[in-house]
Amino acid sequence: MAQDLLFPRRCPICDRPVKPFGNLICDSCRQVPEPLSGEDCLRVIGEADHLFARGTGAFLYRSIAPSLYRFKFSGREEYADWYAGEMALAMARVLAPPRETLLVPVPIAPGRMRERGYNQSALLARGIAQRTGLAVSETSLLRVRETPPLRRLPAAERRKKVAGAFHACGDDVKSRLIMLIDDIYTTGATMDACAAALLEAGAGEVWFTVLAMGAPNSDDQRIPRQTDDRSGGI
Numbered sequence: 001m002a003q004d005l006l007f008p009r010r011c012p013i014c015d016r017p018v019k020p021f022g023n024l025i026c027d028s029c030r031q032v033p034e035p036l037s038g039e040d041c042l043r044v045i046g047e048a049d050h051l052f053a054r055g056t057g058a059f060l061y062r063s064i065a066p067s068l069y070r071f072k073f074s075g076r077e078e079y080a081d082w083y084a085g086e087m088a089l090a091m092a093r094v095l096a097p098p099r100e101t102l103l104v105p106v107p108i109a110p111g112r113m114r115e116r117g118y119n120q121s122a123l124l125a126r127g128i129a130q131r132t133g134l135a136v137s138e139t140s141l142l143r144v145r146e147t148p149p150l151r152r153l154p155a156a157e158r159r160k161k162v163a164g165a166f167h168a169c170g171d172d173v174k175s176r177l178i179m180l181i182d183d184i185y186t187t188g189a190t191m192d193a194c195a196a197a198l199l200e201a202g203a204g205e206v207w208f209t210v211l212a213m214g215a216p217n218s219d220d221q222r223i224p225r226q227t228d229d230r231s232g233g234i
């Protein structure tokens with residue numbers, strides 16, 4: 001792309017201009033993120049009752065945490081292209097969704113949207129739609145209430161905090177298979193709250209695909225304290 005000549009694309013792993021030029025990720029960084037295995041996926045989802053029927057992710061959270069942090073908090077929207085490609089591959093391989101599937105990104109609250117300038121999940125959903133030809137809806141599921149950061153809370157608390165935070169509407173979802181798209185899955189509290197709203201609005205079934213999965217209260221959850229543009233200098 002001509003734009004890449006002026007603003008070289010940064011690698012989602014090392015954050016340096018991608019080598020070789022024109023790729024989405026450095027050849028040497030491609031092996032860094034750990035792909036999520038079927039067993040990893042089951043371990044993270046656990047045995048709790050969930051409202052979604054199936055789901056998968058591309059990577060183990062701990063192996064891609066610094067990248068994800070920059071994507072969400074340091075304005076690295078450009079990573080979405082590579083992320084979406086990896087998510088589309090994992091989704092096709094593990095879930096093989098039918099063509100009528102509707103991609104629905106997990107929405108963020110308007111306040112957070114203004115602060116960040118983008119919904120990271122919507123960027124991922126658009127990228128997956130481009131690669132798979134599946135339809136995407138960014139208006140079928142809304143966040144009606146802002147939720148506090150859930151990262152340090154136990155599963156039961158997360159569930160309470162996020163219950164009723166979403167509302168689904170529109171004929172798009174009726175009797176349809178919905179594929180929720182988000183950046184990270186931890187306890188599934190957010191995914192269940194989204195699924196509850198979608199099922200209430202008449203969705204047939206709810207599946208999910210995320211970039212990364214990690215079990216709560218484990219090393220998977222470490223958020224690296226590195227390049228955070230917001231901290232700045234004095």
Ligand SMILES: [Zn+2]
Pocket residue numbers: 011012013014015016018025026028029
């Ligand atoms: Zn790199």
